Structure formats: structure tokens, C-alpha cells
Amino acid sequence: MPFCAVGTSQPPSPAGAAVDAHLNNDINIFYTTYGAGPTKVLLIIGLASTHDAWGPQIKGLTGTTVPNDDVDGGEEGGIGRGVHVCAFDNRGVGQSSVPVDKSQYSTRIMAKDAIALLDHLGWKKAHIFGHSMGAMIACKVAAMVPDRVLSLALLNVTGGGFQCFPKLDRKTLSIAYRFLKAKTPEQRAAVDLDTHYSQEYLEEYVGTDKRRAVLYQQYVKGISTTGMQSNCGFDGQLNACWTHKMTETEIGVIKSAGFLVSVIHGRHDIIAQLYYAKRLAERLHPVARMVDLHGGHLVSHERSDEVNQALFDLIKASEMKMSPHEWTNLPKIESWWKEKRVLIRTNIQLGSSVYFKCCMLEKLQLCLLFLLSLIVLVFKHGRKLLRSLKPVRAGGSPSYIEN
Structure with a gap:
């Protein structure tokens, strides 16, 4: 080889x-x-x-x-x-x-x-x-x-x-979690399909079967042949x-x-x-x-x-x-934000720290969005967990509530 x-x-x-x-x-x-x-x-x-x-x-x-x-x-x-x-x-x-x-x-x-x-x-x-x-x-x-x-x-x-x-949404975070947890070719193949293709493409029919089913078999075979990545x-x-x-x-x-x-x-x-x-x-x-x-x-x-x-x-x-x-098919006129960044770079050359602060704020905003999404997910799952643990009142036992 x-x-x-x-x-x-x-x-x-x-x-x-x-x-x-x-x-x-x-x-x-x-x-x-x-x-x-x-x-x-x-x-x-x-x-x-x-x-x-x-x-x-x-x-x-x-x-x-x-x-x-x-x-x-x-x-x-x-x-x-x-x-x-x-x-x-x-x-x-x-x-x-x-x-x-x-x-x-x-x-x-x-x-x-x-x-x-x-x-x-x-x-x-x-x-x-x-x-x-x-x-x-x-x-x-x-x-x-x-x-x-x-x-x-x-x-x-x-x-x-x-x-x-x-993208910071529930579906994508769920896919990321499944990807990290995948331990078998079957698990990895299932999550890879949702990662690689649009849902519209996966739901199309190829003959009598949906493309998802056809690709799933191909992915399992391919992963089984090459082995899971270490x-x-x-x-x-x-x-x-x-x-x-x-x-x-x-x-x-x-x-x-x-x-x-x-x-x-x-x-x-x-x-x-x-x-x-x-x-x-x-x-x-x-x-x-x-x-x-x-x-x-x-x-x-x-x-x-x-x-x-x-x-x-x-x-x-x-x-x-x-x-x-x-x-090129890109417009010659630069976007407002890019023009702004060029101006900020000019300022940094003159000794200004505005460009650095702007970049930090941009990254901080993305991090906050990511953390907010995680908090929302934890909150939702926490509510479900609390509901599942909440005691169920048994019939004919009014003393349970009084105590």
C-alpha cells in the first residue's frame, strides 16, 4: 500500500x-x-x-x-x-x-x-x-x-x-451529543447522516426506500470496514x-x-x-x-x-x-461591517485598542449565546426530571396531604 x-x-x-x-x-x-x-x-x-x-x-x-x-x-x-x-x-x-x-x-x-x-x-x-x-x-x-x-x-x-x-439550537446540540456518545458503527452512522445531509435530502425516496435507509446501510458498512476513529x-x-x-x-x-x-x-x-x-x-x-x-x-x-x-x-x-x-461574483462594494473593520484596523495602527475590543466583544457574544442555549436545555430537562420525581397522590389517603 x-x-x-x-x-x-x-x-x-x-x-x-x-x-x-x-x-x-x-x-x-x-x-x-x-x-x-x-x-x-x-x-x-x-x-x-x-x-x-x-x-x-x-x-x-x-x-x-x-x-x-x-x-x-x-x-x-x-x-x-x-x-x-x-x-x-x-x-x-x-x-x-x-x-x-x-x-x-x-x-x-x-x-x-x-x-x-x-x-x-x-x-x-x-x-x-x-x-x-x-x-x-x-x-x-x-x-x-x-x-x-x-x-x-x-x-x-x-x-x-x-x-x-x-448553529445554536436544540436539534444541533442533540446531534453533537449523539456524535460524542456514538460507540458503534450503527450509532455513528445514524448521527453522521443528520450531520452530513439536509433533512429534505434524507427524506427523498430512492426507489421504494427513503434515502436515509439506503445511506444508513452504506455508512454502517463503510465504518465497519475502516473502523471507528480513535x-x-x-x-x-x-x-x-x-x-x-x-x-x-x-x-x-x-x-x-x-x-x-x-x-x-x-x-x-x-x-x-x-x-x-x-x-x-x-x-x-x-x-x-x-x-x-x-x-x-x-x-x-x-x-x-x-x-x-x-x-x-x-x-x-x-x-x-x-x-x-x-x-469573482462577489460585490465590489464592501459591506458596512467590513468597512468598519477596515477603519478599526486603521485605528489600531495608530495605537488604538478599539479593534481588539471589537473582536473580543464578537467572541464574547457567541460564547454567551452558546451558554444561554445550554442553560435553556438544562432548564427544560430539569423541569422534566422534577416532574418525573414529583410524588403522585394515592387515592383514599387524605392524611398524606395534611401531614
Whole structure:
């Protein structure tokens, strides 16, 4: 099976020695390649998922889902469409190594894994497509080695940190609780469906059965085959999402690098909210195009044809050297809030602390909303519990009340 050893190609740099020290020489990244051709595409998957989750995109881009290693003739086999795709398991999941220490997971460290894989494949340049956490990693790759990126596609992405909080409602919190409690493939499959897809999609009929029932069987089989993700792997990847942040300097690098960006999102995503994806796209103006589709977090499956078309559009526009102003569909006039933030940044350069206070207030507001939702849920469940414990008056015993 193909593996790429990471953390051994270069010595730690003085500036990033503290972070580079976390790269374990024993860590191996499992990968597979599909199709053949001059167009190179690196697919980076998200939290708790393996490379198999890119199935619809691999099929759409290359015309096959059979890995090159399984094709007669070995590497570079398959029918192909002029596109050579590589998909891999991030550290912490699937067949890749699972570091135990949570500090060995960050989007920067995992971006180094992806760059090491590009080196291993001998790809000087590639289109970098990421989903969810994988899109956060893709952003870091683009900021770290912009000269190796042909285009950047960010599917169902946020800016990380507090933006990873899902929608604060009873349904979403219930799903989060079920996810953390899932111990069997059956439990995990049931909660994954509600996490990945819109309810409308799950309730549609496929023949005589609802899509939920069909997908449930597929998910149970897939999870049973690959196994449940370890706790340390999940905690590590979650830490990478929570600590992710794109600085203004990194955003500036991406905007000035000369490649185009497509931000693709399911508007009914309960994990990565559309609002934050749009904010990221606006930060990347004018090189970014926003594509919001009718779907959930796994819009790459729910609306695979539309997502694949958006990816082909990005590849074609890149090959045609389309200018950013022709590519973007975002308005030129910045929003009031963004203009305000620009003004605040100007103030901070003059020594003002207004920008810092504004950011703190924004985060505090989200935290308060989160705590308020938890309090409401606890209050509701507490009332139900008290009702269940309240003594029931037995007939013919008036003395019970008198005492």
C-alpha cells in the first residue's frame, strides 16, 4: 500500500522550530491516486473522514474510482480524463498514523503533511481542493507554498476557532451529543447522516426506500470496514480545527499569489455555517468566487454534479488565466461591517485598542449565546426530571396531604 513518510525531508527552521518539533519521523500518510494526465489535483478531506469521502469528486474528475495501484499497469493507469488525482487520510484517521499527543495536530502541521505528499509524488504544482477541516488545511498550504498552487477550492469551510461552533439550537446540540456518545458503527452512522445531509435530502425516496435507509446501510458498512476513529485521533483533529486561524498576512499571500479560489458551500450546513464561508470569501476578494448550493455539510455528495462542475470551472478558468475580476461574483462594494473593520484596523495602527475590543466583544457574544442555549436545555430537562420525581397522590389517603 502507498504511504508517504512525513517530517523527515527537511530540518526544522529556526522560525518554526517549536511547531516543526511536533512532526514525528514515524508518521506515515496513506494515500491513493486515480486517473492520469497533466492536470494534478490534491484532495484534502475533513474531520474524522477518510479519503473515500471524495468518491463523487474522484469519479467526476477522473472517470473512475479504482485506485491506480489496483489497475493493470500500476501507477498512471485507469481510463482517466486528463486529470491525475491524489486523495489521502489525514494524520489521526484511517490508515495514516495516529499521533497520541494533541499538540501534534494543527492545520499548519497537517499542511506540512500535504506538502510532503506533493514532494513524494513529484508534483511541482497542483490544484488544491479541501473539504471542511481539509479546506482549512488547504488554506495553510496555499499560504505556505503559494508558488505550488494552481487553484484553491474550499468546500464547507469556516475560519476555525469559535466559527466551528454549530448553529445554536436544540436539534444541533442533540446531534453533537449523539456524535460524542456514538460507540458503534450503527450509532455513528445514524448521527453522521443528520450531520452530513439536509433533512429534505434524507427524506427523498430512492426507489421504494427513503434515502436515509439506503445511506444508513452504506455508512454502517463503510465504518465497519475502516473502523471507528480513535479518541486521540478525533481529539487531535478537533484541536486542529479549534486552533486554526488565517492571519491577514496569510490572506494577503493568497490574494497576491496569482491563482483563483472557489468557496463552495451547502446553505443548509449545520456544522460550518454559510455566513462564515461568505466572510472568508469576502476576505479573499477579488480572487474568490462564492458558490452556495442547496445542501448540507457533505454538499460534495448531496449535490455532486454541481460541485464537480464548479471544480471543473475552476480548473478551466485557471488554465485560461482568467483575471480575478472576471472570475469573482462577489460585490465590489464592501459591506458596512467590513468597512468598519477596515477603519478599526486603521485605528489600531495608530495605537488604538478599539479593534481588539471589537473582536473580543464578537467572541464574547457567541460564547454567551452558546451558554444561554445550554442553560435553556438544562432548564427544560430539569423541569422534566422534577416532574418525573414529583410524588403522585394515592387515592383514599387524605392524611398524606395534611401531614
